[in-house]
Amino acid sequence: MYVPGDDTKKINKAVGLDVDFIALDCEDGVAINRKDDARKTIRQFLDELRPKSIKGDLGVRVNSIDTGLCGDDLTSCLSSKNIPDTILLPKVESTEELNWFADKTDSLLKNDQKINLIVYIETALAFVNLTHICQHAVELSNNKRFIAAGLVFGSDDFCASIGASRTEDCSEVSYARQKLVLTAKAFNLQAIDMVYIKYKDLEGLRRQCEQGKRMGFTGKQVIHPSQVPVVQEAFLPNKEQMEWAEGLLKAFEEHQKSGKGAFTYRGSMIDMPTMKQAQNVLELSKLAK
Ligand SMILES: CC(=O)SCCNC(=O)CCNC(=O)[C@H](O)C(C)(C)COP(=O)(O)OP(=O)(O)OC[C@H]1O[C@@H](n2cnc3c(N)ncnc32)[C@H](O)[C@@H]1OP(=O)(O)O
Numbered sequence: 270m271y272v273p274g275d276d277t278k279k280i281n282k283a284v285g286l287d288v289d290f291i292a293l294d295c296e297d298g299v300a301i302n303r304k305d306d307a308r309k310t311i312r313q314f315l316d317e318l319r320p321k322s323i324k325g326d327l328g329v330r331v332n333s334i335d336t337g338l339c340g341d342d343l344t345s346c347l348s349s350k351n352i353p354d355t356i357l358l359p360k361v362e363s364t365e366e367l368n369w370f371a372d373k374t375d376s377l378l379k380n381d382q383k384i385n386l387i388v389y390i391e392t393a394l395a396f397v398n399l400t401h402i403c404q405h406a407v408e409l410s411n412n413k414r415f416i417a418a419g420l421v422f423g424s425d426d427f428c429a430s431i432g433a434s435r436t437e438d439c440s441e442v443s444y445a446r447q448k449l450v451l452t453a454k455a456f457n458l459q460a461i462d463m464v465y466i467k468y469k470d471l472e473g474l475r476r477q478c479e480q481g482k483r484m485g486f487t488g489k490q491v492i493h494p495s496q497v498p499v500v501q502e503a504f505l506p507n508k509e510q511m512e513w514a515e516g517l518l519k520a521f522e523e524h525q526k527s528g529k530g531a532f533t534y535r536g537s538m539i540d541m542p543t544m545k546q547a548q549n550v551l552e553l554s555k556l557a558k
């Protein structure tokens with residue numbers, strides 16, 4: 270969940286919410302003339318952080334490298350005695366930007382400190398370079414001070430970048446969404462789906478979550494507290510799906526023992542790939558509180 274980094278009231282509110290990830294924003298949720306305020310407020314928040322005062326993970330979305338603000342954002346939050354779990358790096362378009370980030374984090378982090386990196390893919394050029402970006406991020410993770418953790422699909426910037434108009438069925442972003450999931454999964458990265466900006470329309474949000482979940486996304490960005498339970502519920506398996514998965518795994522084991530690789534379960538043909546889908550469901554259900 271994004272929280273504008275210059276808004277102390279919203280930051281304090283976010284800390285008390287049952288949210289999986291708080292993203293303190295220095296980037297597009299903060300006005301150009303408030304960038305210094307956001308940086309200072311975030312630094313103060315980090316310095317005063319009490320252990321375990323936040324339930325989920327904490328990240329800072331810095332400004333993109335091309336703005337010239339990213340270095341100061343990183344210096345400020347990574348020199349705190351309490352560094353965030355994750356840096357969210359927007360508008361990445363090239364492997365050179367990852368090299369810059371690796372050098373910067375090498376120079377700022379101390380001893381055995383490491384940080385997770387979430388890369389934003391949100392321009393036409395980023396999609397053209399996506400495989401190289403992912404490959405390079407994973408390679409740098411082996412000997413640099415960051416761990417490539419996932420990709421975020423920045424659909425609003427993407428639509429601006431390609432000149433698309435938003436639609437309710439998301440047809441204008443379907444190729445990009447699929448490509449992001451596919452490439453993320455090829456490199457064992459999480460794939461985080463787009464923001465639903467009509468935050469008062471929870472039914473529309475639910476539909477978009479279910480669509481993203483079906484496509485293979487692992488989670489979704491949110492901008493308002495009311496969106497949190499809807500997204501959490503949609504991305505975790507429900508009772509019916511868990512029952513289906515448990516029953517299927519049991520039946521699979523029995524059929525394997527009797528030498529049958531393919532069999533019928535609740536009217537469908539089941540073999541190894543469906544068993545793996547059921548395993549995915551049960552794996553995900555472990556995250557439920
Ligand atoms: C495309 C992108 O880059 S998305 C990321 C950048 N954008 C952002 O970060 C925007 C984040 N969201 C927001 O700033 C806000 O939700 C807005 C501006 C859209 C609406 O804010 P408000 O008008 O305050 O909404 P609303 O009155 O419904 O808020 C209800 C309560 O939730 C709080 N709240 C709203 N959004 C947030 C948030 N993101 N984080 C924490 N608290 C929040 C409000 O402060 C308010 O608290 P209160 O009841 O204690 O007074």
Ligand SMILES: O=CC(=O)O
Nearest residue numbers: 391423424425426
């Ligand atoms: O950063 C997010 C976006 O949609 O753009």
Ligand SMILES: [Mg+2]
Nearest residue numbers: 297391423426
């Ligand atoms: Mg964006």
